Amino acid sequence: MFSPQTEAKIDALIAKYPYKRSAILPIIHLAQLEQGKVTEEAIHYIADRLDLEPVEVYEVVTFYSMYFMEEIGKYHLQVCRTLSCMLCGAEEITAHLEKKLGIKPGQVTPDGRFRLSEVECLGSCATAPVMQVNFDYYENLTPEKVDEILKNLP
Amino acid sequence: MAETKILTARFDLPNSTSIDTYLKTGGYQALEKALKMTQEEIIEEVKKSALRGRGGAGFPTGLKWSFVPRSSPKPKYLVCNADESEPGTCKDRYLMEKDPHQLIEGMIISAYAIGANLSFIYIRGEYWYLIAVLEKAIEEARARGYLGKNILGSKFELDIIVHPGAGAYICGEETALLESLEGKRGHPRIKPPFPAVVGLYGCPTLVNNVETLSAVPHIILKGGDWYRQLGTEKSGGTKMFSLSGHVNRPGNYEVRMGYPLMQLINEEGGGIRDGKKLKAVIPGGSSVPIINAEEAARCNLDYESCQSVGTMLASGGVIVMDETTDIFETTFNLIKFYKHESCGWCTPCREGTDWLVKLFKKIKSGSGTQADLELIERLCVNIEGRSHCPLGEAAVLPITSAMKRFPEDFTKRVRKTLPVLQPA
Numbered sequence: 001m002f003s004p005q006t007e008a009k010i011d012a013l014i015a016k017y018p019y020k021r022s023a024i025l026p027i028i029h030l031a032q033l034e035q036g037k038v039t040e041e042a043i044h045y046i047a048d049r050l051d052l053e054p055v056e057v058y059e060v061v062t063f064y065s066m067y068f069m070e071e072i073g074k075y076h077l078q079v080c081r082t083l084s085c086m087l088c089g090a091e092e093i094t095a096h097l098e099k100k101l102g103i104k105p106g107q108v109t110p111d112g113r114f115r116l117s118e119v120e121c122l123g124s125c126a127t128a129p130v131m132q133v134n135f136d137y138y139e140n141l142t143p144e145k146v147d148e149i150l151k152n153l154p
Numbered sequence: 155m156a157e158t159k160i161l162t163a164r165f166d167l168p169n170s171t172s173i174d175t176y177l178k179t180g181g182y183q184a185l186e187k188a189l190k191m192t193q194e195e196i197i198e199e200v201k202k203s204a205l206r207g208r209g210g211a212g213f214p215t216g217l218k219w220s221f222v223p224r225s226s227p228k229p230k231y232l233v234c235n236a237d238e239s240e241p242g243t244c245k246d247r248y249l250m251e252k253d254p255h256q257l258i259e260g261m262i263i264s265a266y267a268i269g270a271n272l273s274f275i276y277i278r279g280e281y282w283y284l285i286a287v288l289e290k291a292i293e294e295a296r297a298r299g300y301l302g303k304n305i306l307g308s309k310f311e312l313d314i315i316v317h318p319g320a321g322a323y324i325c326g327e328e329t330a331l332l333e334s335l336e337g338k339r340g341h342p343r344i345k346p347p348f349p350a351v352v353g354l355y356g357c358p359t360l361v362n363n364v365e366t367l368s369a370v371p372h373i374i375l376k377g378g379d380w381y382r383q384l385g386t387e388k389s390g391g392t393k394m395f396s397l398s399g400h401v402n403r404p405g406n407y408e409v410r411m412g413y414p415l416m417q418l419i420n421e422e423g424g425g426i427r428d429g430k431k432l433k434a435v436i437p438g439g440s441s442v443p444i445i446n447a448e449e450a451a452r453c454n455l456d457y458e459s460c461q462s463v464g465t466m467l468a469s470g471g472v473i474v475m476d477e478t479t480d481i482f483e484t485t486f487n488l489i490k491f492y493k494h495e496s497c498g499w500c501t502p503c504r505e506g507t508d509w510l511v512k513l514f515k516k517i518k519s520g521s522g523t524q525a526d527l528e529l530i531e532r533l534c535v536n537i538e539g540r541s542h543c544p545l546g547e548a549a550v551l552p553i554t555s556a557m558k559r560f561p562e563d564f565t566k567r568v569r570k571t572l573p574v575l576q577p578a
Contacts, residue, residue: 016315018229018272019355021337025320029279050337063339063497064320066279082241083440084398084473086487120323120491121241121440122280125398125471126405135282 001045006034010049020050024060028067037068065119073108073115075153078132081118084125089141093129094118096143100150114150157422158384160392161368162408165252171287173294176255182300184371188263189308191374193224196267200370202378204390209235209326209363210439210469212457219360221350222268228357232265232273233335236364237319237326239278240439241491242471245394245406246364250277250284253368254291258314260367262300263374265312268360272313276331279320288316323495327543328361330497341499342543365394385411389456389467399474400427415453419474430476434560438468440488441548443555444481464555481560482567485553486514492549500542506533507549522568531557 002010009030013023024046031042038061047054061067079085079094094105097116101109108115124130127139131146138149164170164179176182188196201216222230234257238246250257257275265273275288292314295301303311317335319325325334329343332354353359369391373381382390389411395418398404402424409418415437419425426432432447437455442465445453449463460467475484493507513530516522534550541547557564 019336022317022335024337025279025334026318029318029320056338059339060337064279064322065494066321081487082491083436083484083487084242084471086484087399087473087475087479119321120494121239123238123244123247123278125242125244125473126396127244128398128404132280135280137283 001041002031002034006030014049021052024050024052024057025064028057028061032067037071039069071108071112071115074113075133076115076117078117078119078122079105080120080122080124080128080130080132082121084121085128085130088128090129092143093131093141093146096146100147157408158392158410159408160372160384161249161256161365161394162252162406164256165248170252171254171291173255173291173298176253180375181255181371182259182298184375185259185262185300186306188266188374189306189310193267193269196263196374199378200267200373203369203373203381204378204385204388205366205369205373205381206389206457207363208365208369208393208470210240210441212467215362215366218350218362219264219267221348222358222360223351224269226358229272229355230268230270231354231357231359232261232268232270233328233331233354233359233361234261234273234275234364234367235326235328235331235361236275236277236281237331238281238364239323239326240441240469240471241488242396242398242436242439242473243469244396244398245470247281247284248406249364249368249394250281251287254288255295256368256371257288257364258291258295258301260370261314262295262305262312263370264360264362264367266310268358270360271311272315274335274354275314275316276325276335277316277318278325279318282318285316285318292316322497323491324497324543324545327545330543331361332359339497341497342545344542386456386458388458393455393467393470395455395470395472397423397472397474399472400430400476400479401425401474402427409455412454412456412459415450415455415472418455418472419450423474426474426476428476430478432474433477433479434475434481434484436465436471436473436475436552438466439471440473440491441551442466442468443551444484444559445555446559449559481556481563482514482517485556486518488552489514489549492545496545496549497543500546502537503541503543503546503549506537506541506546509533510549510553517564517567520567523571524565524568525571527557527564527568 014020043057047057105118129141205215206212322340324330325340330340334340349359394408407422435450453463493511496503498504537546538550
């Protein structure tokens with residue numbers, strides 16, 4: 001189902017916990033990292049590996065906000081919208097990205113390169129406003145800094 | 155007065171994450187001392203320190219440890235709660251990023267005190283980059299004999315698993331965290347039984363916050379009395395405060411418990427941005443009541459003083475708002491957060507937060523009336539104390555406190571109407 005590297009990581013995760021069901025969150029992360037989203041096939045495969053029903057994996061996938069069953073683009077731009085970031089200008093950052101990319105939060109650019117999301121507190125309140133691009137934090141943002149970041153993404 | 159750096163003492167050292175730096179600066183000496191003490195002696199020392207849970211609840215740590223039945227034949231587990239997601243709080247992140255060994259040493263001592271041989275760090279998924287930092291530190295500790303079998307020749311055995319969450323505020327609640335760690339949706343459990351008795355996999359489990367566990371080595375090495383005198387009589391030690399919002403120098407600051415709130419804002423934080431006046435402060439993360447400038451002037455950063463001005467110390471996320479802030483907008487921002495993070499399990503919280511968001515939207519659009527404000531108040535009454543877990547209450551406190559302290563920010567948004575008929 002996955003690359004040999006991912007398969008080896010999944011094997012190691014299953015062996016690590018006293019009960020293998022506990023490995024479900026990190027395994028779904030791995031699946032999403034490799035395939036860009038959580039696919040239905042991946043859900044069935046993970047259920048098989050953990051001796052669960054597919055619905056038990058599905059209900060976990062749909063509970064947590066970091067898992068996506070739809071396309072999230074090559075770069076997922078997640079702008080924090082919660083209070084500390086709002087006080088420091090998060091709305092301006094989101095508006096800037098909307099204008100620059102021509103998409104609203106929740107949408108993906110036609111070329112599949114960017115998805116824009118407004119997310120809840122990222123735990124980076126003292127360096128607000130903040131956005132996470134995939135797993136990387138970008139802090140103390142200004143519209144100019146955002147332009148620079150997007151330009152430098154490979 | 156200024157910062158008192160105990161937990162943050164190593165933050166500015168070069169290579170602060172490496173075990174060599176840690177050992178050179180007194181690291182793992184507390185563990186050596188602890189392994190020569192009995193479990194009761196360790197718990198007694200922590201009780202003496204007046205350390206209280208730093209995740210938000212502020213429950214006395216030593217007492218929590220003493221609830222774990224050490225004679226139980228079941229395995230015991232220690233879980234470090236690193237799911238830091240209370241808006242305004244970003245301290246645990248730096249404790250892990252800058253000094254992971256301090257946390258690991260605290261965990262080994264705590265696990266020894268309750269008789270646990272396996273422990274977990276449940277870290278929020280967004281802090282992905284920290285997993286590598288923690289795992290490297292765990293490997294270093296294992297290589298030097300501080301983790302694994304027969305730690306320092308004591309026959310005590312411990313392993314630590316770093317477990318990523320996947321984006322759910324509710325998993326910071328300890329029973330929801332345990333459900334999540336068992337591989338399920340993060341729905342909180344009914345208490346009692348408390349996790350100390352029936353926790354992870356149905357076994358006795360101790361759940362403590364990163365900052366709480368990081369304080370343990372200092373308490374063991376220098377004594378509970380020493381730690382206690384750093385703070386106030388009832389709130390021992392130092393605490394980290396994440397200062398954010400309209401201040402000149404936002405950041406994480408470690409100060410003695412009982413430190414004046416305004417001093418933190420004006421001295422550490424460099425005062426309000428652009429020379430403006432203070433309007434409001436949320437002193438303990440988004441879930442605690444908001445206070446006005448007059449109350450902030452009387453508030454010290456300890457559990458009792460915060461309570462005396464009608465708010466809570468909780469996680470120590472200090473959010474500062476200047477005179478230009480519209481408290482209706484900030485409250486709306488927070489209720490959207492709670493609506494998004496409500497786990498959906500119980501009706502008062504799931505439907506209540508959704509309804510509140512709709513009412514705030516209506517008022518923001520300009521078509522709200524006085525009756526809508528009254529309805530918001532009634533909804534809050536019907537959520538508070540009636541939800542499955544404390545999230546319902548956390549959603550309500552920011553609203554009721556804001557409407558009480560800054561009524562004009564709400565009333566100026568609505569049209570006056572005749573009073574609503576109340577059912578007889």
